[in-house]
Amino acid sequence: MTQTREQTVTQVTAALTGKPTPVAIHRARKVDARGVQDHYWVVSDARGVIIATGTNEETFESACRSVGIDPADESAIIDANGRILTPGYVDIHAHGAWEHSFDDGPKGIDIARAGHAVHGTTRQVLSLITNPVDVMCHNLANVRKAMSARPDILGAHLEGPFLALSRKGAHDPECLKDPVPELVDELLTAADGCIRQITIAPELPHGISAIKQFAAAGVVPAVGHCDADYETAQRGFDAGAGIMTHMFNAMNGLHHRKPGPIPAAVEDPRVIIELINDGFHVQNPMVRLGFGFEPHRIAFVTDAMAATDCPDGAYKLGALDVNVVDGHARLVSNGAIAGSTLLLEVAVQRAVLELGFEAPAAVEAATLTPARALGLDRPNPVTGAPLGLLAPGYAADLLLSDPATWQVNEVWCAGRKVR
Structure with missing residues (x-):
């Protein structure tokens, strides 16, 4: 069933006023200001901050465990399946x-x-x-x-x-x-x-x-x-x-x-x-x-x-x-x-x-x-973690988008699932 806008507003507001949770995404095509990388993964912690990124799956599994995510639990990991991963x-x-x-x-x-x-x-x-x-x-x-x-x-x-x-x-x-x-x-x-x-x-x-x-x-x-x-x-x-x-x-x-x-x-x-x-x-x-x-x-x-x-x-x-x-x-x-x-x-x-x-x-x-x-690309009093890159230490602001249309279909802000 398609949500009404009123329901969407309620859901988004609740997510953004709630607490962050660890996020693990793999098999993505990363695009940010530093370039493009395939088979990319990113893991963030319960603070809503990226702790590790890379392209090696074994390292991904280790990073997942470090934030309490079981890499064998498919429901706990987002498989990007080649979608574009960008900063928010x-x-x-x-x-x-x-x-x-x-x-x-x-x-x-x-x-x-x-x-x-x-x-x-x-x-x-x-x-x-x-x-x-x-x-x-x-x-x-x-x-x-x-x-x-x-x-x-x-x-x-x-x-x-x-x-x-x-x-x-x-x-x-x-x-x-x-x-x-x-x-x-x-x-x-x-x-x-x-x-x-x-x-x-x-x-x-x-x-x-x-x-x-x-x-x-x-x-x-x-x-x-x-x-x-x-x-x-x-x-x-x-x-x-x-x-x-x-x-x-x-x-x-x-x-x-x-x-x-x-x-x-x-x-x-x-x-x-x-x-x-x-x-x-x-x-x-x-x-x-x-x-x-x-x-x-x-x-x-x-x-x-x-x-x-x-x-x-x-x-x-x-x-x-x-x-x-x-x-x-x-x-x-x-x-x-x-x-x-x-x-x-x-x-x-x-x-x-x-x-x-x-x-x-x-x-x-x-x-x-x-x-x-606004000086938010480095640690700052407004956001804490810097914004704008997919790299350790940066805020877990993450988008997954369709590679053909660049339409955004999944969104996280500081580790909070918005969509």
Whole structure:
């Protein structure tokens, strides 16, 4: 019997708020940023951390025994039978799914997270849309509470309110602000440490000072939704911005006499560059071009809104009405693009099957690179074990996918079986 979405949300939420168990998978085709290996196995322990990997079956059996798994018990071991094994996908910029946004309170968070989790996004930064500052503070408190209860929620991304009016996209212009120090302090206090990144237009009167203020507080500022020229973007990165928010979208484009912020990001090895690989926000020729700029610093993101994994129709983005046609979301008021309906699973599928990217590079863009953007590719206070690779010491975030379609069909987050 097929589960309803309500049942799936209950199951996913229970798994992610439960305890990890040891996992043993063998006979897989491993794909991660370090390359491809056949006949691969991985074993994790009761902490949800990978303890051993390899290709030798005798060593696999020994690793199983070390975590209390009987290698002779077929029910206790997952036979991948040649399926693709990758790290779990990490989305550092997404707003929702399954008719709910991460701004919609605890229930909305549970539902939208389930919509991404079952498709392989094991870790997610919850992006909050521009709203009145008191509403954003309330929404930050909800993210902080959810983050403390489950490992899959990495924290919050504030996409606003410190954006350029001329590059606001689908953000409410009435709520845009200059990031004066008092406002920055208010948001940091409300967040209680849960803000992972914030998008800022560096050309705003207090843009550079706000980048410095957030960076000093441990937040990764991102340059985006901006009208900044090349030099101003450079100043933003020098001030501490470590991310470019969805390259090409809501910013000055490439021009041979007005280079704008994109070359500033590409030239700076400290910067991770987000890219929405849906063929709509960025059409395929520009995806190929953008990925080629600096492939190890390109992080696939979804910018997914509430209509993700849902039928076409009417939806909301904050207080704004959105209409989705052919999977493309636009504001009813002015036709502006209003986020995407992309899943990271689809971004990886597109990269490998449609655009012809090498599989390790495509997987890296959805795993290790976004983890690096937030310092989660090494031991850290947020996740404990690092994310993004299939190697001993890394979190047991594991996906098994069909080798022909790259469709995800089994998911573990920190040793918790999600699907």
